Amino acid sequence: MSEARKAIFARLNQRKISTKKHDFQAPLATKHLNKTEAKKLLIEKLQENRAEVYSIPSTSLTDTLTTIATEKGYKTWLFGKNLSGAKTASKALESVSNEISVIQYDSDYETLREVLFHQVDVSVTSVKAAIAETGTLLLIPDKNEPRMMSLIPPVHIAILKQSDIVTSFQQVADNPPWQGKNMPTNILFISSPSKTADIQQTIAYGAHGPKELIVLIVN
Amino acid sequence: MKTKFSKRIELALADSQLRMNFRGAMDFLRNKRQLAFNDVEEWQALRKKGAAIRQDAIQRLPELLTQLEHQCQQNGIQVHWAEDGNEANKIILNIAQQHNAKQVIKGKSMATEEIELNDFLEKHEIDCIESDMGEYIVQLDNEKPSHIIMPAIHKNTAQITDLFEKKLGISTPSGDVDALIGVGRRILRERFEHADIGISGVNFAIADTGTLCLVENEGNGRLSTTAPPVHIALMGIEKVIPNIQVLPTLQRLLTRSATGQHITSYLNLISSPRKKGELDGPKEVHLVLLDNGRANISQDEKLQSTLACIRCGACMNHCPVYTRIGGHAYGSTYPGPIGQVVMPQIKGFKQEGELLDACSLNGACGEACPVEIDLPELIRTLRHRKQESSSTCWSKEVFIWFVWTKIHLHPWLYRQATLLMAVFRTLNLNYPKGWTRTRTMPKAAKMSLHRQVRERSKTKKKKENE
Incomplete structure (x- = not known):
């Protein structure tokens, strides 16, 4: 045990501890939105924060992606392994034009680094849940969908199931989608493209992370 | 004799560009x-709930810190303890040297400013x-941050355009x-x-799961903690919270x-280094407490609440003194009301005590504080x-x-x-010089209010008697 630790704890334990109890767990008044309201609010908040949002039936996921590819001219696509329908979508994308290529994030970052930083135009990930109140996407990266997917490429397309929308962050914290104390390596709450207001309070998008965030809400 | 702080204030007040930049930003x-x-x-x-969460955590610091340490270690995060800035710097240097690191990339951290890590590593x-x-x-211009949330708030776009041109040789269209x-x-x-290393x-920091929470908009915090092979996080021991529910x-x-x-663009929760089978993230994560x-500070019941601070900067945004003199005039890591409270306690009255003078006790900071820290009372106590x-006795x-x-x-x-004031009212006493240099000292009335009222009731009575 380090000397510093001992000294710090000695000082902390010397304190006269007041016995006053602080009621820090009292719940705050919350509103619960029904599914339709929650979805509406989520879209509104995401758009407020400069995300592009499309609500689509699950059958047209591939079509939507190929439309985005054609309209926006994204060439190099990055997929993970979590997304159901990724294989179909990859094939469809590659058949749109021979300029489009699809990369799988299936080797480690050190190997893929250069490709990630310099080649990938857009990456597609799944979303664990979404919070309507603040327009927030919850991502839990894992070996199938690594952390960098929603960070390095200039465009991030996030695919959310409509049934995974909840009202508040508190709801997620009270019933987290992970197992008790077994925390995932990284949990991300994403609410907009990367941005900054550090220069004279003027908002600029694409500070360090994605410049664009596209959310597809699948029924 | 002029103190350095008052000189800095004078310079800041005379800089109309600086004052405009701060006024606009605030x-x-x-x-x-x-x-x-x-x-x-x-x-x-x-706010009430936030205050309760923070006060409870400060009260239970030993328990929560023990839990945090244990849980982080369980998760594979290496935990280090530092009594002061010097020790923290050495711990970080040591890790860097073990990895032969030459290049460090840093996410925003006031704690690293507090220990002056950049200079030390350089x-x-x-x-x-x-x-x-x-x-x-700010770093490009060899300056320190002037605000804890918006470090370059003292500069406007034109000044930054010039800076980039001068220091980087890159010109951009004006504005x-x-x-x-x-x-x-x-x-x-x-x-x-x-x-080689991200700091x-x-x-x-969540005690019961061993999780580090980072709040940011730019994504640089995520990059700093994900891209380099080693991540070192530095935190003040007061930042621990019991669980994710709060x-x-x-x-x-x-x-x-x-x-x-x-909410910010990103809320980033980190609980461990790269696990087996995972494809990215640092292979080592260190937490320096x-x-x-x-x-x-936590031993002093009257000053303990200083530690409840969540470093939001609202107190400086609402401080009429900060708004006028800006962050650099304070010459300290933390400026504004929270700086006036923290700095003298960390560094002693001799070094930072004069910061306490820059307060008009207007109370705006206390009203703005999201965790109910009674900053005016802390300033008065200090x-x-x-x-x-x-x-000096008197x-x-x-x-x-x-x-x-x-x-x-x-x-x-x-x-x-x-009576004396009335008699000597014409004497030109330029006592409060800072005030009278640009203003006329008010003169006392010929007659005090008490006397005036007395005289008036006398005449009234006289009239009634007549």
């Missing part, structure tokens, strides 16, 4: 916060570059903020790609108070302590208040004093 941040907390009842309930030939846009700008950010992005991405601060309250209070956002005076600890201030108290406690003395 108005902007205050309005945004106001809009975010437009529901007064909700704000009060939230002395040991490790290049430490700031990646938060504001911090990067084009997007172009400036684009330049920063390009240069810093290159650094993210090749850095970050911590906004909150995080939503604190997050809401923090981002709304700081920038008026309901910094005391630097905090345990001492002023009192400073006086008690000072070696300062000017103590003498004046002593006389004032005596006069106001004794009616006879009071009458004599007002």
Whole structure:
């Protein structure tokens, strides 16, 4: 045990501890939105924060992606392994034009680094849940969908199931989608493209992370 | 004799560009916060809960820190303890040297400013570059941040355009903020790609799961903690919270108070280094727990609440003194009201005590604080302590208040004093020089109010008698 630790704890334990109890767990008044309201609010908040949002039936996921590819001219696509329908979508994308290529994030970052930083135009990930109140996407990266997917490429397309929308962050914290104390390596709450207001309070998008965030809400 | 602080204040007040930059920024941040907390009842309930969470955590510091340490270690995060800045710097240097690191990329962290990590690493030939846009700008101009949330708030776009041209040799169209950010992005991405170590601060650390929470908009915090093979996080020991259930309250209070956002672009929760089979993230994560005076602060029941601070910056945004003199005039890591409270406690009255003078006791900071820290009361207590600890027996201030108290406690003395003031009213006493240099000293009335009322009732009675 380090000397510093001992000294710090000695000082902390010397304190006269007041016995006053602080009621820090009292719940705050919350509103619960029904599914339709929650979805509406989520879209509104995401758009407020400069995300592009499309609500689509699950059958047209591939079509939507190929439309985005054609309209926006994204060439190099990055997929993970979590997304159901990724294989179909990859094939469809590659058949749109021979300029489009699809990369799988299936080797480690050190190997893929250069490709990630310099080649990938857009990456597609799944979303664990979404919070309507603040327009927030919850991502839990894992070996199938690594952390960098929603960070390095200039465009991030996030695919959310409509049934995974909840009202508040508190709801997620009270019933987290992970197992008790077994925390995932990284949990991300994403609410907009990367941005900054550090220069004279003027908002600029694409500070360090994605410049664009596209959310597809699948029924 | 002029103290250095008052000289700095004088210079800041004379700089009209600086004053305009701060005025604009403070108005902007205050309005945004106001809009975010437009529901007064909700704000009060939230604030009350936030205060309870923080006070409880400060009360249970030993327990929570033990739990945090244990849980982090379980998760594979290496935990280090540092009594002061010097120790923390050495721990970080040691880790860097073990990895033969030459390039460090840093996410925004006030704790690393507090221990002056950049200078320390540079002395040991490790290049430490700031990646938060504001911090990067400030570092480029060899300055320190002037605000804890918006480090480059003292500069306007034109000044930053000039800076980039001068220091980087890159010219951008005038007034084009997007172009400036684009330049920063390009240069810093290159650094993210090749850095040996990433260093970050911590906004909150969750004890029962061993989780580090980072709140940010730019993504540089995520990059600093994901791209390099080693991540070192530095946090003050007061930043620990019991569990994730309290995080939503604190997050809401923090981002709304700081920038008026309901949530930031990214909330990044890190609980371990790269696990087996995972494809990215640092292979080593270190957590350095910094005391630097905090345990001492927690021993003092009257000053303990200093540690409840969540570093949102609302107190400086609402401080009329900060708004006018800006962050650099304070010459300390933390400026504004929270700086006036923290700095003298960390560094002692001798070094930082004069900061306490820059307060008009208007109370705005206390009203703005999202976790109900009674900053005005803390400033008053510290002023009192400073006086008690000072070696000179009677300062000017103590003498004046002593006389004032005596006069106001004794009616006879009071009458004599007002009489004297009336008699000598034409004497030009330029006593408060800072005030009279640009203003005329008001003159006492010919007759005190008491006397005037007495005279008037006398004449009234006379008239009635007639």
